Amino acid sequence: MADWEPRIVAFLCNWCSYGGADLAGVSRLQYPANIRIIRVPCSGRINPKFILAALRHGVDGVWVSGCHPGDCHYIEGNYYARRKFGLLKGLLEHMGIEPGRIQFSWISSAEATKFAETARTVVDRVKAIGPARHFIKRQAEVA
Amino acid sequence: MHAYTDKIREIARRLLSENRVDVVIGYRRGTVPFMNEPYLAKTPEQADRLHWDGFCGVNLANYLPRRTDRVGIVAKGCDSRNMVVQILENQIPRDHLYIIGAPCKGMLDRKKIAAELQGKEALTAEENDGKIQIQGKGFQVDLDRQAFLQENCAICIHRNPVIYDELAGDLVTEQMDVDRYADVRQVEAMTSEERWNHFDQLIHPCIRCYACRNACPQCYCPTCFVDESTPQWVGKTVDPTDTRTFHFLRAYHLAGRCTDCGACERACPVGIKVRQFTKKLEKDVLDLFGYEVGLSLEDRPPLDTFKPEDPESFIM
Amino acid sequence: MSEIFVDKDGLKKSIERLMEHCRVVGPVFRGQYHEFAQLKEVGELDLTYRNTRLSPKDLFHPHSDRMFTYTLAKDDPEAGILKEAPQDYSPRVVLGIRPCDARAFQLDDTNFVTEEFKDPWWVKRRESTTLVGLACNEPCGTCFCTTVGTGPFDEAGLDVLLVDVGDGYMARPVTEKGHRLLAEAGLTSPAPAEVKKKAEDLQKSAEQGMGKLFSVDAIAGQNSLELFNASFWDEVQFACINCGTCTFLCPTCWCFDIQDEVCGDKGDRLRLWDSCMFPLFTHHGSGHNPRSQKLQRVRQRFMHKLKYYQDKYHQGVACVGCGRCVQHCPVNIDIRQVAQLMSASCIC
Numbered sequence: 017m018a019d020w021e022p023r024i025v026a027f028l029c030n031w032c033s034y035g036g037a038d039l040a041g042v043s044r045l046q047y048p049a050n051i052r053i054i055r056v057p058c059s060g061r062i063n064p065k066f067i068l069a070a071l072r073h074g075v076d077g078v079w080v081s082g083c084h085p086g087d088c089h090y091i092e093g094n095y096y097a098r099r100k101f102g103l104l105k106g107l108l109e110h111m112g113i114e115p116g117r118i119q120f121s122w123i124s125s126a127e128a129t130k131f132a133e134t135a136r137t138v139v140d141r142v143k144a145i146g147p148a149r150h151f152i153k154r155q156a157e158v159a
Numbered sequence: 160m161h162a163y164t165d166k167i168r169e170i171a172r173r174l175l176s177e178n179r180v181d182v183v184i185g186y187r188r189g190t191v192p193f194m195n196e197p198y199l200a201k202t203p204e205q206a207d208r209l210h211w212d213g214f215c216g217v218n219l220a221n222y223l224p225r226r227t228d229r230v231g232i233v234a235k236g237c238d239s240r241n242m243v244v245q246i247l248e249n250q251i252p253r254d255h256l257y258i259i260g261a262p263c264k265g266m267l268d269r270k271k272i273a274a275e276l277q278g279k280e281a282l283t284a285e286e287n288d289g290k291i292q293i294q295g296k297g298f299q300v301d302l303d304r305q306a307f308l309q310e311n312c313a314i315c316i317h318r319n320p321v322i323y324d325e326l327a328g329d330l331v332t333e334q335m336d337v338d339r340y341a342d343v344r345q346v347e348a349m350t351s352e353e354r355w356n357h358f359d360q361l362i363h364p365c366i367r368c369y370a371c372r373n374a375c376p377q378c379y380c381p382t383c384f385v386d387e388s389t390p391q392w393v394g395k396t397v398d399p400t401d402t403r404t405f406h407f408l409r410a411y412h413l414a415g416r417c418t419d420c421g422a423c424e425r426a427c428p429v430g431i432k433v434r435q436f437t438k439k440l441e442k443d444v445l446d447l448f449g450y451e452v453g454l455s456l457e458d459r460p461p462l463d464t465f466k467p468e469d470p471e472s473f474i475m
Numbered sequence: 476m477s478e479i480f481v482d483k484d485g486l487k488k489s490i491e492r493l494m495e496h497c498r499v500v501g502p503v504f505r506g507q508y509h510e511f512a513q514l515k516e517v518g519e520l521d522l523t524y525r526n527t528r529l530s531p532k533d534l535f536h537p538h539s540d541r542m543f544t545y546t547l548a549k550d551d552p553e554a555g556i557l558k559e560a561p562q563d564y565s566p567r568v569v570l571g572i573r574p575c576d577a578r579a580f581q582l583d584d585t586n587f588v589t590e591e592f593k594d595p596w597w598v599k600r601r602e603s604t605t606l607v608g609l610a611c612n613e614p615c616g617t618c619f620c621t622t623v624g625t626g627p628f629d630e631a632g633l634d635v636l637l638v639d640v641g642d643g644y645m646a647r648p649v650t651e652k653g654h655r656l657l658a659e660a661g662l663t664s665p666a667p668a669e670v671k672k673k674a675e676d677l678q679k680s681a682e683q684g685m686g687k688l689f690s691v692d693a694i695a696g697q698n699s700l701e702l703f704n705a706s707f708w709d710e711v712q713f714a715c716i717n718c719g720t721c722t723f724l725c726p727t728c729w730c731f732d733i734q735d736e737v738c739g740d741k742g743d744r745l746r747l748w749d750s751c752m753f754p755l756f757t758h759h760g761s762g763h764n765p766r767s768q769k770l771q772r773v774r775q776r777f778m779h780k781l782k783y784y785q786d787k788y789h790q791g792v793a794c795v796g797c798g799r800c801v802q803h804c805p806v807n808i809d810i811r812q813v814a815q816l817m818s819a820s821c822i823c
Contacts (some may be wrong), residue, residue, distance in 0.1 A: 030166045062410055065384065065392050068404055085467060089652035095465035098474070103414050103443055103462075105473055110346060111407060112355025121475040134475060150355055155738050156398040156745055189807040191617060196807040198716040217806055221716065267545070278525065282616050364506065366529065366538060369753075370718035386755050395734055396539035396747050420677065429528060429718045430507045469500050469770035 019136025022076035023144040026051045026080040026135075027066065029059045029094070032083035040132045047135040051079070051144075058082065060093025064104050067118065077117050077142035080135070084122040094122070112150060116141040163211040163261055166327040167233055170259050171206035174231045180257050183231035184219050185209040190286035192293070193269035193303045197222060209233075211327070213286050216266035216309060218422040220376035224250040231234050232256060233327070235263040237311075237420035239320035240453025241376040244416050248461055250379060260323030262331040265304075265312035266421075267291065270430055272307055276300070311434060312420035321454055342435065357475035358403065358436075364429040365402045367395065371433050372409055374426035377416045384408060410436030415444045418453050478674075479657060479668035482643035489660040490517050493568055500534065501570040502527055511569065522571050522639065525615055530726035530799060531576050532583065533689075534569060537601045537749045538723075542596070547740040556700075562596065562741070564603045568656065571609040575618070575795040577632035578625040579726030580606075582784075582793050586729045607646075608633040612677050614685055617798030619811055622688045624791040628683040638674040645674045672801045688811050691792050693818035695785045702782060703774070707816045712773035714806040719750035721800035721808075727780070727793045730756075751776055777813050 028034040034055050040047060052075075056062055060089025070078050080101065088094040101120050109115050119138050123131050171183040184200050187198035188210045195214050199222075200206045211233070219232055220241035230251075234242060239258060246253050272281070272291070285292045291302040314337050319330045346354055369385070372378045384392055385405060393408070394401035410417075410433075417437045444450050447470050450461045458464075481489065493499050501520040503512045508528035514520055541560035548554055580601070587597035589737050599623060611618070611627035620626050635703070637644045645666045648654040666674075686773035694702075722728040732749035736742065749756060752773075757766040766772045784793035794810065801809050 051312075064408065068408060069390075070393060072400065072404065083472070085183060085469075092465065095467070095469065096462065098469055098471055099448070099462055099465055102447055102470060102473055103440060104411065106409055106415075106443045106761055107407065107436070109351070109438055110354065110434075111403075112351050112353075112356050114351045119475055120473060137475065151400060151403065153394070153398070153400045153404075153738065155544070155741055155743055156401070156539060156541065156736055157395045158396050158398060158745065159532075159537040190809040190812060191801060191807065194807040196809075199710070199713045217714075222713070227725050270507065278523075280525070280615055355633070366719075366748075368719035368723045368750075370716070370720045373716040373718040374805055394736055395732065395738075396745055398539065426718065426720075428724060428803040428805075 020147055022050050022139060022147070023052065023074075024050050024077040024079055024138060024142055025070045025075045026053045026079040026081065026138075027056055027062050028053055028057075029061075029082040029089075030055050030057050031089035032087065032125050033059075033081035033121075033123045033131070036081075036127045036131040039125065039128035043128050044085040045128055045132040047132040050139045051135050058088065058090050058093035059097040060088070060090065060095075062097060062100075063099045064100070067104065067108075068151075070114070071117075071148070071151040074148055074152040076145075076148045077138060078119070079119045079134075079138045081121045081123050081131075084124055088123060093129070114145045116145050117148070160274040163327045166207050167259060167261070170205055170325055170327065171209055171231060172203040174257060175200065176203045178279070178326070178412060179229070180231040181228040183209070183233075183259075184222055185233040186215045186217070189214065192281045193267065193272060193377065194430040207436055211261065213265070213267040213291070214269070214284075215261075215302065216421065216425045218374065218376050218420045221374060221422065223256075223376070224379040226251060226255070229255050231259060232258070233259045234320050235261050235266075236315065236321065237263075237418045238376075239322050240317060240418040241420060243322060243456055244377060244460065246456060247463075248416075253456070257325070258320065258323045260320035260326045262319045262326065262328050263312075264314075264318065264331055265315065267304065267307050268425075270308040272302065274456065275302065276305070300363055309421045310432075311419045311424070317417075317418075317454075322456070340438065342438055343438050343442050346435070346439070351443075359399065360423050361435060362402050362406055362433075363399075363433060365397065365406070365431060366429060367397055367405065368428060370426040370428060370472065371423035371431075374422040375413070375417075376420070376422070377467040378409070378411055382415065383410075389471075406433060406436055410440060413437055414440040415448075415450060416452060417441060419452075443461055478645050478647045478666040480640075480643055480645055480663050480665055480670050481664070485662075486644055489519050489662055490514070490570070493660055497566040497568060497569050497571060498563075500508050502691075503757070511572075520570065520786035522609055522637075523569075526573050526797065526799070528799075528803075529724055530797065531569065531572055532579065532726050532729075533581065535597055535602065536583070536587075536729060536731070536748075539745055540596065541743050542746050543744040545742050557744075564599045564601070567604045568607060570603055570607045571637070572606055572633070573611060573797070574608050574627060574629040574631070574633065574636070575620045575625055575797040576726050577606050577608050577795070578620075578629060579632075579795045581632040582727045582790070582795070583729050585788050585790065586651055597607065605634045605652050606632065607635040607653075607656070610636060610638045610674075610678070610681070612639060612765075614681055614683055615798055617624060617801045618685065618796055619688050619798065621682055621685045622811075623691055623794050623796045625795050628678040630729065638677060640677070642675045643670075645670050648701055659737070669794050683765075684776060689814040689818045691781075691785070691818075694781050694814065697782065697817065699778075699782060699786065701776065702817060708770055708774045711777070711808070711813055711816065712770040713775045715752075715769060715808055716806055717752045717754065717769055717772060719748070720805060721753055721776070721810075722750040722752055723748055724799040726797060726802055732800065751779070773808075777810065777817065780810070781814055781817055 184193040393404040587594040
């Protein structure tokens with residue numbers, strides 16, 4: 017297990033967080049390669065089904081990032097997202113997903129450094145928890 | 160509460176004969192003990208079949224979404240709150256409804272009663288003066304009503320209808336100092352691994368019949384996520400991960416919409432306590448947004464609105 | 476047909492012997508209700524039960540069944556080949572099944588074993604299973620087996636019938652398989668006359684209490700189209716919430732769905748229970764749904780069970796009166812009531 021590298025899916029909103037990630041790349045900032053990015057138009061577009069689908073696929077962590085409240089490109093998408101994410105994280109952890117597997121952040125398109133730092137933090141947290149154990153859909157466990 | 164039967168019939172007869180409504184939705188006496196059947200009365204004569212007792216646990220609001228006629232409907236506290244949510248979500252216009260409010264002292268749990276009878280079969284059951292009088296082959300037993308309430312009724316704090324056009328009985332005193340979240344806190348005290356196993360065992364008997372979903376007045380999506388196939392979010396077998404996904408996502412879709420009416424638990428043929436998923440969300444909605452479901456026609460549901468100062472301590 | 480007698484301890488010992496070389500399945504109390512499960516030790520068996528919550532049809536037709544499987548893993552010599560998923564068809568004895576459920580399997584046979592098609596999974600499971608039934612000395616208030624052509628002591632579909640006579644069981648072999656099983660289990664002491672008389676009396680008292688709730692023949696004699704267009708369906712269907720409870724608990728409901736699931740480089744073809752109560756059941760690929768309305772689906776279920784099955788197979792109704800749907804329908808839709816409406820001489 018010593019060479020296990022976590023796989024982490026990152027849902028980034030196109031206008032802020034994805035821009036931030038892009039700027040981090042252009043600025044040659046180093047951050048762990050464990051992040052697989054999925055670009056969405058807005059953090060408010062994220063459906064809990066996406067996060068569940070990622071967990072079912074066996075990813076070790078899910079990271080969702082959007083614009084800072086007040087700066088959403090679509091004005092209020094991230095406000096709704098904030099409400100949804102709070103409840104979703106609560107229920108997932110209540111059900112037994114280890115705290116630290118699902119993370120949320122606000123990162124603007126100028127915050128390249130913050131992006132790289134957050135990426136490192138997310139990967140470190142997931143590494144500390146270990147490989148995904150639950151909610152993985154493999155071949156159906158049937159009679 | 161039996162006096163309600165006469166009053167409900169009288170109101171229904173009046174509404175139908177005065178053409179104030181097209182139909183009245185209530186209950187009629189069941190064909191087996193501890194059950195009543197939801198019934199649609201279309202004429203004043205049919206109104207005489209309406210019935211009320213402590214086994215009226217089915218949530219009649221389930222029959223409202225997308226009805227286009229004028230409906231008289233019997234509503235307990237929880238049912239009326241579901242109607243508020245349905246009105247807020249544009250599933251039924253308020254002016255199509257004539258709500259016959261039924262202040263409720265709690266519905267009885269037939270699964271609890273069956274466990275108490277330990278395999279003996281009840282052939283008749285009557286409620287009288289706070290007692291449930293049960294008779295079977297060669298036995299008779301009287302049970303104390305309070306000890307056999309549905310779990311959600313035992314902790315109910317909205318026994319009176321929150322909206323109504325006419326009452327079928329006097330308002331009852333609401334229960335005070337009720338701990339609504341003891342079971343949630345019990346799970347919150349467990350480690351992640353313990354929680355995972357707890358829910359694994361909880362949903363283990365699930366046969367994916369969807370009685371819980373279909374009994375719920377808030378589950379009215381034309382295509383449920385379970386039936387979506389492009390992409391398919393959840394498998395249809397009894398695989399534990401798929402079953403867990405179903406219950407999780409269904410509960411999540413009820414965030415800020417569930418009134419804890421207990422229809423889901425009541426409907427489950429294998430006795431799963433599915434409210435354990437929705438209770439956590441109810442607690443969080445209250446803690447995070449200060450919102451209780453279905454109390455006001457003025458407030459938008461919590462996921463349909465926001466405040467700039469919403470809690471974000473969970474954000475990195 | 477020579478009946479034998481075995482006392483309760485003797486039966487336990489015979490079961491233990493059987494368990495040494497074949498799977499023994501019987502009613503076990505788990506959680507809140509009884510279910511048929513493979514016995515790990517004989518003490519688990521509870522023959523004082525009424526009936527199981529779910530019907531034992533999952534012994535032959537499991538809720539979710541892997542039919543075929545494949546892998547694309549490069550190092551696997553069988554990669555790319557769709558294989559039949561391994562199943563356990565070793566000999567199996569199912570103890571304590573109720574006569575209604577055993578009769579139900581015969582009705583299910585009309586679907587799974589036809590002239591043209593014999594469902595291999597069903598057939599192999601049926602062939603490897605010996606059914607030992609337990610007569611109902613005290614039918615439940617919701618049972619109506621005698622109305623639909625079977626009964627609390629009926630032998631249809633069984634290999635052996637056990638009757639609890641108090642201090643032990645009378646066992647009557649019904650088929651060759653049953654004879655062989657009793658011999659194998661060392662159950663050979665002939666039942667004395669008073670045991671046989673006791674069993675007869677028990678049968679009389681069980682059947683007497685039951686009465687006839689409706690006439691199956693009257694439903695058969697109705698005009699299908701008139702029955703289809705009858706006005707009572709509107710009232711019958713109102714309460715239904717279109718869940719799958721009745722169909723999943725019913726021993727004669729056999730409908731299934733086939734789902735293909737792909738997981739990385741592996742895949743399965745799965746068979747699972749489906750329900751005519753679900754809107755998706757008749758949803759065509761074109762988008763058209765001939766039973767998109769609840770009334771159509773509710774009507775279909777009762778017409779299929781009580782009318783179409785009779786018209787097609789002339790074997791009576793596709794209902795064995797086990798009463799599970801009556802007990803567990805979340806909104807108390809009662810098939811006995813519907814059948815009475817369907818058999819009424821005047822269809823209004």
